[in-house]
Amino acid sequence: MTGAVVTALRALLGDGGVLTERHDVARYETGWRYGSGRAFAVALPATPQQVADVLRACAEHGVRVQPLGANTGLVGASNPDATGEQLVLSLERLNATIDVDPIDAVAVVDAGVLLSQLQAALEPHGLWFPIDLGADPQIGGMVVTNTGGTRLLRYGDVRRNLLGIEVALPDGTLVERLQRLRKNNTGLDFKQLFVGTSGAYGVVTRATLQLGPLPRQRATAFVAAGDGQAVLDLLASLTRAVGDVLTAFEVISHDALEITLRRGHNLRTPFRGELPAYAALVELASTFGPERLDLQAALEEALVAHAEGDPRGGIVDVLIGDGEDFWAIRHQITESVREEGRVLAFDVAVPRARLAEFTEAVRAALAQAYPFVRLCDYGHWGDGGSHLNLVWDRSAAPADEASFWSALQTLVYDLCVHGFDGSFSAEHGVGPHNHAFYRRYVPAPVQRAARALKEHFDPQRRLSHRYPD
Numbered sequence: 001m002t003g004a005v006v007t008a009l010r011a012l013l014g015d016g017g018v019l020t021e022r023h024d025v026a027r028y029e030t031g032w033r034y035g036s037g038r039a040f041a042v043a044l045p046a047t048p049q050q051v052a053d054v055l056r057a058c059a060e061h062g063v064r065v066q067p068l069g070a071n072t073g074l075v076g077a078s079n080p081d082a083t084g085e086q087l088v089l090s091l092e093r094l095n096a097t098i099d100v101d102p103i104d105a106v107a108v109v110d111a112g113v114l115l116s117q118l119q120a121a122l123e124p125h126g127l128w129f130p131i132d133l134g135a136d137p138q139i140g141g142m143v144v145t146n147t148g149g150t151r152l153l154r155y156g157d158v159r160r161n162l163l164g165i166e167v168a169l170p171d172g173t174l175v176e177r178l179q180r181l182r183k184n185n186t187g188l189d190f191k192q193l194f195v196g197t198s199g200a201y202g203v204v205t206r207a208t209l210q211l212g213p214l215p216r217q218r219a220t221a222f223v224a225a226g227d228g229q230a231v232l233d234l235l236a237s238l239t240r241a242v243g244d245v246l247t248a249f250e251v252i253s254h255d256a257l258e259i260t261l262r263r264g265h266n267l268r269t270p271f272r273g274e275l276p277a278y279a280a281l282v283e284l285a286s287t288f289g290p291e292r293l294d295l296q297a298a299l300e301e302a303l304v305a306h307a308e309g310d311p312r313g314g315i316v317d318v319l320i321g322d323g324e325d326f327w328a329i330r331h332q333i334t335e336s337v338r339e340e341g342r343v344l345a346f347d348v349a350v351p352r353a354r355l356a357e358f359t360e361a362v363r364a365a366l367a368q369a370y371p372f373v374r375l376c377d378y379g380h381w382g383d384g385g386s387h388l389n390l391v392w393d394r395s396a397a398p399a400d401e402a403s404f405w406s407a408l409q410t411l412v413y414d415l416c417v418h419g420f421d422g423s424f425s426a427e428h429g430v431g432p433h434n435h436a437f438y439r440r441y442v443p444a445p446v447q448r449a450a451r452a453l454k455e456h457f458d459p460q461r462r463l464s465h466r467y468p469d
C-alpha cells in the first residue's frame, strides 16, 4: 500500500518531493516539546495544487496524513502517530509567495512562509503582521493553532488578523477564499473553521493576512512588584493612563526569572539586588516618532504616578532600560526552564482580574500535595494568559511518570476551568497533550458540532488526528 502511494507521489512531486530514507524522515517525527511517532514517508509539495493532489492521492490509496509546519508547536500536534502508517505532509517548500498590497495593507502568503520571512518582506513597506512570538513558525501553522503571543493585548490573535484562506480538503478539493475584505457579512465565516482546529478539517495552503503599520518607536520598562495583585493593580492603572499605546504587558515570576538569568545566554540582569516576586515587562508602541510623542516620558510618568499613588505600595522598583535586553530575558524562559529538570507546561487563561488569586491557589495546592515541584509561572497577563511551567528533579518524583503528569494536569486544570472559569488551552491549541481535557471540559454540544464537521470534511478520518474527534 505505501509503495504504491510513494510511486504516485513521486509522479506528482518528482523524486526530490518525497523522502523515504529513515535518516531523512526522522527529523519530521518528533515534536519540539511533546510527542514522537513514525512516518513511512514525507511529501514536500511546493504549490497549493500539489498539496491538494497529495491529499487526493492519499485518499485514493487509503493513506492517513499528518500535516507539519515548522514544528514549533507545544502540544504534540505536529508529529505522526506511532503506527508508521502515516505520511507527513510538510509545507516547508510551499513558501514562494508573499504578495503585499500596501494600500489594502494585506498580504497573501503561502502557508510554508516563516513568520520571520514575512516580517522581513513587510518591513520595506513600513508594515508588519502584528503577531509576535519567541518561536519562528510557518504561517499555515499559525493559522491552524491560532497563535497569540506577546502583543495579543493590543493586536489580537491570528483569528482577528485573518481575512481569507485557501485550504486543501482531505478529498483533494482546493477551496480558494483568499478575499481581501475587511467587511464580509454573508453568513458562515468559512475560514474560521480552520483556525485553531489543528488542521483536522483541511490543510491551509495560503492565507490573506491583515497587516498593521510598523511602529516607529517603542518604550519599555521592567517593573518589579511585591506580589501578583500589585501587578494587576499596575495593569489597571496603565490601561487607564496609556491604554491606547500599551502593546505588551508580560509578567515573569521570581522562579522563572531566577532560572532564566542563571541559564540563559548573554543576558544582563537589570535588577538591583534581590529578584522580585514578580516583574512586569511593559511596552508602549506608536507609529508617531519621538519628535511628536515622547513615549518613554509618557511611560515613566505613568509608572511614577502609579507607584506614588498606590496605597498598597506593591511596586518595588521601576527599571527603565534597553527594551532588547528585557525582551531577551522574556524570550529565553522556555529554553532555560527546559534545562532545569523535568517540565510539565500549562498554557492557561483566567479572567485577568483573577490571575494572582488563581496562581496562588495553584501554588498552595502544589505545596501541599507535591512540595518537590517548583512553580515557574510567567506569561501574558495583559490578556489573561499564563504559562505555569512545573519543574522538578526526576529522582524526587513518583516512578510512574504518566500517572503523576495526569494527576498534576487534573489538579491545575480543574482549578483553572472549574474554580476560576478559565481555559485549559489559552494559545497553544488542543493537541494530543490536551485531548483528555478537551473531553473533560468542552461542553458535549460543542464536541458534537466539532465531530459533525469532521464527519463532513473527513469521513474516512484520513487527516490529522491531532484534534479530538
Ligand code: 2HG
Pocket (backbone or CB within 6 Å): 074, 134, 333, 334, 345, 346, 347, 379, 387, 389
Ligand atoms: C511563551 O509565551 C510561549 O513564551 C511558550 O507561549 C510558553 O514554554 C511555554 O510553555
Ligand code: ZN
Pocket (backbone or CB within 6 Å): 149, 379, 380, 387, 427
Ligand atoms: Zn505564550
